Amino acid sequence: MTETFQFKLLATDGKARRGEVSMPRGTIRTPAFMPVGTVGTVKAMYLDQVRELGADIILGNTYHLMLRPGAERVARLGGLHNFIRWDRPILTDSGGFQVMSLSSLRKLNEQGVTFKSHVDGALYHMSPERSIEIQGLLDSDIQMQLDECVALPAEPNEIERAMEMSLRWAERCKAAFGDQPGKAMFGIVQGGDIPKLRERSALALRDLDLKGYAVGGLAVGEPQEVMLDMLDVTCPALPAEKPRYLMGVGTPDDILKSVAHGIDMFDCVMPTRSGRHGLAFTRYGRINLRNARHAEDTRPLDEQSTCPATRDYSRAYLHHLIRSNESLGGMLLSWNNLAYYQELMAGIRKAIEEGRYADFMAETQENWKRGDL
Ligand SMILES: CNc1nc2c(CC[C@H]3O[C@H](OC)[C@H](OC)[C@@H](OC)[C@@H]3OC)c3nc(N)[nH]c(=O)c3cc2[nH]1
Numbered sequence: 001m002t003e004t005f006q007f008k009l010l011a012t013d014g015k016a017r018r019g020e021v022s023m024p025r026g027t028i029r030t031p032a033f034m035p036v037g038t039v040g041t042v043k044a045m046y047l048d049q050v051r052e053l054g055a056d057i058i059l060g061n062t063y064h065l066m067l068r069p070g071a072e073r074v075a076r077l078g079g080l081h082n083f084i085r086w087d088r089p090i091l092t093d094s095g096g097f098q099v100m101s102l103s104s105l106r107k108l109n110e111q112g113v114t115f116k117s118h119v120d121g122a123l124y125h126m127s128p129e130r131s132i133e134i135q136g137l138l139d140s141d142i143q144m145q146l147d148e149c150v151a152l153p154a155e156p157n158e159i160e161r162a163m164e165m166s167l168r169w170a171e172r173c174k175a176a177f178g179d180q181p182g183k184a185m186f187g188i189v190q191g192g193d194i195p196k197l198r199e200r201s202a203l204a205l206r207d208l209d210l211k212g213y214a215v216g217g218l219a220v221g222e223p224q225e226v227m228l229d230m231l232d233v234t235c236p237a238l239p240a241e242k243p244r245y246l247m248g249v250g251t252p253d254d255i256l257k258s259v260a261h262g263i264d265m266f267d268c269v270m271p272t273r274s275g276r277h278g279l280a281f282t283r284y285g286r287i288n289l290r291n292a293r294h295a296e297d298t299r300p301l302d303e304q305s306t307c308p309a310t311r312d313y314s315r316a317y318l319h320h321l322i323r324s325n326e327s328l329g330g331m332l333l334s335w336n337n338l339a340y341y342q343e344l345m346a347g348i349r350k351a352i353e354e355g356r357y358a359d360f361m362a363e364t365q366e367n368w369k370r371g372d373l
Pocket residue numbers: 036037038059060061062092093094095096097098101144147148149188215216217218219220247248249267269
């Protein structure tokens with residue numbers, strides 16, 4: 001824990017990095033997986049469970065929280081940490097991505113975005129400055145710049161326009177954020193699937209000397225190899241001594257490979273959202289518990305796990321709960337999946353420390369092929 005935001009590189013293995021982000025509210029071991037807590041809750045989980053599984057930081061969602069309960073209300077209630085009872089770091093997205101993906105966007109121009117709330121249809125205008133103000137009202141520890149994320153495939157000039165506007169918005173967000181030693185504002189690299197735009201975005205953000213950098217505009221429908229190719233261009237253009245956060249990623253395989261390309265931080269709804277729909281992540285691959293073949297299978301998901309959801313409940317019971325759409329089904333599979341993701345991150349961190357990341361990656365991927373033993 002430190003009074004300021006600091007990132008230390010502890011070990012590297014090829015491009016894979018083992019590091020540590022220290023902030024007043026706590027230390028983040030990297031590579032890190034950050035569970036998504038959209039509207040102030042990691043869905044179907046208690047936050048002390050989330051902590052026990054090894055999460056050092058969770059995400060909050062500016063777009064959802066500004067609409068309900070409202071950023072000023074959260075501030076009046078003492079900020080997000082007190083509201084949701086999580087006293088460790090919280091990272092919030094700026095809201096731009098959610099506006100484009102969730103609301104009926106009315107206008108997007110140099111000033112910012114104007115949109116109608118998907119909650120009550122009210123009209124909102126969010127500028128780069130307002131986004132940073134909202135994240136400040138939420139008392140967020142790591143705040144993201146407002147950016148424009150373009151879905152792929154897209155026209156090169158459209159990708160270039162959005163990337164350049166995002167750079168101007170990064171400068172405005174940096175000015176609005178000012179000097180908050182114990183917090184950080186990350187820039188977001190854009191540039192779609194065009195290497196020279198990616199490099200231009202990363203180098204321009206590097207010149208802003210920000211505390212950390214997100215790689216945005218990926219995991220938006222492009223093939224995995226395109227995402228990895230963009231990391232090959234982007235990571236070398238970013239400062240080695242700052243953390244790198246790949247937004248919205250991903251599956252366990254995406255994470256393994258992105259760590260090997262130099263990424264430190266990840267977030268994805270995959271473990272929680274797919275858990276609610278009956279998908280279990282295990283050491284031996286994925287198991288879809290909706291499938292009738294589990295109806296009388298008395299085995300747990302993995303009897304060698306230390307996680308009760310993984311070790312103590314039969315697949316037959318999980319199948320029954322999911323088929324019956326019972327809350328406990330989503331709770332147990334969210335628990336199992338977050339446990340698996342954190343176990344994977346712990347294995348990744350240890351393998352980098354011991355200089356055997358390539359072997360760890362190969363073994364892990366081999367185990368996934370063993371399937372539903
Ligand atoms: C999936 N592929 C994916 N997700 C991208 C998110 C959103 C991350 C966001 O994704 C959900 O919001 C929708 C999560 O809520 C469900 C948010 O957690 C609070 C999370 O915030 C960091 C991006 N956000 C910004 N600001 N810029 C991006 O370029 C970007 C790219 C993404 N790709």
